[in-house]
Amino acid sequence: MHLFGGYEPATRRVSMTPGKGGDDQGNPPQFSGEIKDWPTFKEAIQSRADARDTPWLLEAGRALALFFAKQIKDKNGSAATRKKALDREKVKTDSNHVPTSVDAYNDGALEEWFDDRDLASDLQLSLNKNRLASMGSNFCDHTKLGFKDAAALEKAHKAVDLKYLRQTNRMAVRIFHDAVFEHPTKETAARTKLHSILQNKEISKIL
Numbered sequence: 001m002h003l004f005g006g007y008e009p010a011t012r013r014v015s016m017t018p019g020k021g022g023d024d025q026g027n028p029p030q031f032s033g034e035i036k037d038w039p040t041f042k043e044a045i046q047s048r049a050d051a052r053d054t055p056w057l058l059e060a061g062r063a064l065a066l067f068f069a070k071q072i073k074d075k076n077g078s079a080a081t082r083k084k085a086l087d088r089e090k091v092k093t094d095s096n097h098v099p100t101s102v103d104a105y106n107d108g109a110l111e112e113w114f115d116d117r118d119l120a121s122d123l124q125l126s127l128n129k130n131r132l133a134s135m136g137s138n139f140c141d142h143t144k145l146g147f148k149d150a151a152a153l154e155k156a157h158k159a160v161d162l163k164y165l166r167q168t169n170r171m172a173v174r175i176f177h178d179a180v181f182e183h184p185t186k187e188t189a190a191r192t193k194l195h196s197i198l199q200n201k202e203i204s205k206i207l
Contacts, residue, residue: 028175028178028179028182028183029041029044029045029048029175029179030179030180030183031176031179031180032180032188032190032191033180033188033190033191033192033193033194034188034190035190041179045058045175046058048175053122053125053126053129054126054168055122056119056122056123056126057168057169057172059117059119059122060114060119060123063113063114063117063119064102067110067113068098068100070085071088071089071098072096072098075096075098076096087106087109088105088106088109089104089105089106090103090106091104127161127164130160130164131157131160131161134160134164135156135160139157140153141153169206170206170207173203173206173207174207176198177198177199177203177207180194180198181198181199
């Protein structure tokens with residue numbers, strides 16, 4: 001059974017944010033898995049993110065990839081850099097393996113890494129734009145919205161933000177998955193390498 005069976009065709013669900021992406025219908029991005037095709041695919045994805053005010057999503061992904069790359073470099077470096085790398089992880093081992101789940105790292109290490117990359121401003125602007133669309137022009141006024149106090153409004157903001165982030169993440173994962181697997185093409189060695197990344201239980205849960 002196909003892991004992602006039952007979802008509508010890629011041409012109908014490609015977007016970088018929920019409820020948008022009509023201009024993508026009939027023209028979804030495609031990626032063969034070949035290195036030579038990556039620049040074109042990357043440009044197509046970036047243009048969609050820019051048009052939908054979600055460049056922070058891709059920038060955060062790049063920042064996380066750089067974090068993992070630094071872990072690899074530090075673990076294979078001097079004793080001092082190796083100690084720093086291990087200190088970032090919750091579970092210390094003698095292995096040079098670098099976990100690719102954020103849950104494996106200390107919150108402080110991740111916060112420090114992402115704070116240095118100034119992603120917060122663009123993210124907050126997107127969150128505010130979604131709050132405006134979801135809650136109206138008074139999204140900062142708990143009285144006009146009928147909430148008991150500011151704390152109740154803050155709780156509502158968190159719920160709206162979380163829903164938006166989950167939907168945006170799901171749309172992004174669908175784009176990458178569909179770009180590889182949801183268009184007619186023969187199986188190649190390059191595409192086969194992407195199976196473990198884009199066709200697994202974790203991706204299935206997101207979609």
